[in-house]
Amino acid sequence: MRADKYKKRKKKRTWLKAVGIILLLLLIGGGVFAYNIYHSMRAAVDTMHKPVKSKNSRAGELNFGKEQPFSVLLLGVDQRKGDVGRSDTMIVMTVNPNKESVEMLSIPRDTRVEIVGRGTQDKINAAYAYGGVKMSMDTVQNFLDIPIDYYIKVNMEGFSEIVDALGGVTVNNNLDFSYGGYHFPKGQIDLNGKKAINYVRMRKQDPRGDFGREERQRAVIQGIIDKGASFSSLTHFSDVFQALGKNIETNLSFDDMVSIQKNYRNARKNIEKFQLQGQGQMINKIYYFVVPESERQKAHDRLKTHLEL
Structure with missing residues (x-):
């Protein structure tokens, strides 16, 4: 039963994988910006920029000019007022321009690991609650035994602000349902920020379960990309950058x-996604996702090879 319960909830915030792709496109996508758009973007990035002193294990200094592969830890944090929150989504992205590819490894939030800086075994998402971004980066780096060069932290609630900043998105809905106080009829529907969040959160009413929810997530992300690429979205660029600045932090x-x-x-030409394999286990009356050493080593080898280390 515990394993079934885990399967049902392990994708609770998998929509952030798609957000990770959007962030990656933001970082490595092309495009020519007008003067005022350029400066609005710079101001937003300056607001997002939050350096952190993590224990990077990389030998030597990373040089983007030499097109060296690099890694990014994506943290999806459900922050509430007065609460530090936990990183319920953790994705390690490695970017290799030589292979023109990106690897995205999802780490289940209940994964049992050593929390670096505390010397204890705990769920990996507890690292953020104990020591913020720094402890999260150090813990993931120690667990996978690869350098974690950068991080991008996303406030989950900020997703709705980004949708609203774009003036909403349009999707083609193939399932009639109600959720979160909103009704979503079949056909083409317009979503504002709050509707978009509820649209992608629903799972239990969908006969396809998580598969149906993932399809809705992709639809919303596609709507964001379409709206962002349209000429009309240029009128919203200031709001978009402001929403990004308020809800995203990074040391880039x-x-x-x-x-x-x-x-x-060109690295975005091929994005490969995979997830750590393991099983649920009760240890001292606490549920953990336990990853066998062979699976951890497999993930390490794959990412290390992609980083050309």
């Missing part, structure tokens, strides 16, 4: 992003 600087755009843009 504006200059870093410019270098990535210049040297890594």
